[in-house]
Amino acid sequence: MxxxxxxxxxxxxxxDTFETVLSDYPDAKFLDVILFNYGRCLYRMNRRSEAGRRFDQLIQEFPESPLASDAKKISDALSRLNRPKPTPAPGDGDATKGAAKGAGD
Structure with a gap:
């Protein structure tokens, strides 16, 4: 369903249905497929951290699954997306502007 x-x-x-299946049927067949599709749903809902956890769970619990490789790629991409972007130090942008401006003189 x-x-x-x-x-x-x-x-x-x-x-909601994936959560119910995982809690009510922890030994169900095709749990790797369930975790993969669960992660995809979470991603589509912009719940990227949760999606990453589901893909990581698949990788840990089913390392031999044919989906593990794709789950790893997606998890790595989500980790990069969720990583905070570095804040430039004050004045960093100004130094390059001045150097570029002076180079053409």
């Missing part, structure tokens, strides 16, 4: 909601782009209902 969760995959149906995912295909219909009803991500909120899909996430």
């Amino acid at each position: 969760a995959n149906y909601y995912y295909q219909q782009r009803d991500f909120s209902r899909a996430v």
Whole structure:
């Protein structure tokens, strides 16, 4: 049912259903697929940190899954997106502007 909601782009209902399946059926077949699609839903809902945790869970619990490689790539990309951007030091931008301006004189 969760995959149906995912295909219909009803991500909120899909996430609720994935959560229910994971809690009620922890030994279900295809948990790697469930975790992968759960992560995709969370990503589509802009819940990137949670999505990354689901992909990481898949990698840890199912390292031999055919989905583990894709989950690793997505998790790495999400980590880069979630990393805070460095703040430039005061005056950094001014020095390059002056150097470029003086170079053309």
